[in-house]
Amino acid sequence: MTRAKKNIPPGQKSDFTGEKAEWLDSFKDTILGAGRDEIRAEYTDIANRFVLRYGYDLPFSDNVVGDPTLNPPVIPVAVTEEEKTRREEIRATLRTKLSNWYRTRYRNKKANGAALKQILGAMQGMAGNAQRPRRKAVLAMYWKLHYEERVKPAFDAMWANTKDSVPITMRVSMMQDYVRSCWEAESEEFKKGVEDQCSRVHEEAMKKWRAGRLGESFTAEEYNDALESMEDVVIPLADALAESVFSDTAEGAISKMWAQFDHLGFTATEASITRYGNAFFTTPEQVHLSRKGPVFAQGLIAISLGNPY
DNA sequence: TAGTGGGCGATTGAGGTCCC
DNA sequence: GGGACCTCAATCGCCCACTA
Secondary structure, eight states: OOOOOOOOOSSSOOSSOHHHHHHHHTTHHHHHHOOHHHHHHHHHHHHHHHHHHHOSSSOTTOOOSSOTTTSOOOOOOOOSHHHHHHHHHHHHHHHHHHHHHHIIIIISOOTTOHHHHHHHHHHHHHHTOOOOOOOOOHHHHHHHHHIIIIIHHHHHHHHHHHTTTSOTTHHHHHHHHHHHHHHHHSOHHHHHHHHHHHHHHHHHHHHHHHHHHTTOOOOHHHHHHHHHHHHHHHHHHHHHHHHOEEEEETTEEEEEOHHHHTHHHHHHHHHHHHHHHHHHSOHHHHHHHHTTSOHHHHHHHHHHHHOOO
16 A cells, blocks of 8 residues: 655655745855855854844744745844853854754755765775764763663653653653763663773774775675676666756756767767776686676776775 | 864654555 | 654864964
């Protein structure tokens, strides 16, 4: 039984929808055009404008009725320290929300670029320039290792009693608070064990990362594994390159076959890449690869394996 | 050179929708 | 029905620019 499509995006709803989302969207060009040095000022500026437009008391997830400029909020001068603190906290939260909102939409890669991410990840891994591994925060390690047994039963019970009285968007922050309180209640010995594990995992990851950067040669097994994973992404990429190249222009998106767009260039490039692939791989490897995809793809795989950048 | 501030990307589990 | 995919908020480590 298939449900009727409602054209509603998956996932939880954003705090900024409707008129607010449209208004924030009007700053798109400003955000996209801002350099690293300017972006922080832009976020702050938009947060300031947001407060002037919607006030401090409108819940983030709510929208005003009608045009907010026709009935602007009345914001009296904050006379008490409490009120000043409250406003500062609202502005800080708002600024974080706004920066996340803009980054997610305009400054980060699109989430649905999973296939591209896989291709780039495989290529990075082969080239030995994968991102430096990050040390997992001790709380994150605790969460990962012990959430199910030490936190979840109690948190689930608490959430069941609370969820009808608070917005769903509170859930994550409540969970984070709860995990933190559980962590703080653990014994010093237990905490040290988790911290040690963080260090061990990070050291191990760093060891592998450094080895890759130093250009240590692959073992036969690692080479073969890498080759297999490259086939999954490079061969479809080779097909895609040969089939269609899309180009965004001011006049709108146009689609052209690369081979049609620049026939001489395409033919010369294809021949060069293919020659390189033939020279790079042994005959048995060529036979193995040719069963899986076009000869052109062998050249692309060879370039990825052969460039030590 | 050391310290600081802040942007960015990764991360977490659950909830919501869509598709098979 | 169940898995895939995407979203949410807030935190943290990393990195870089800037300042003293």
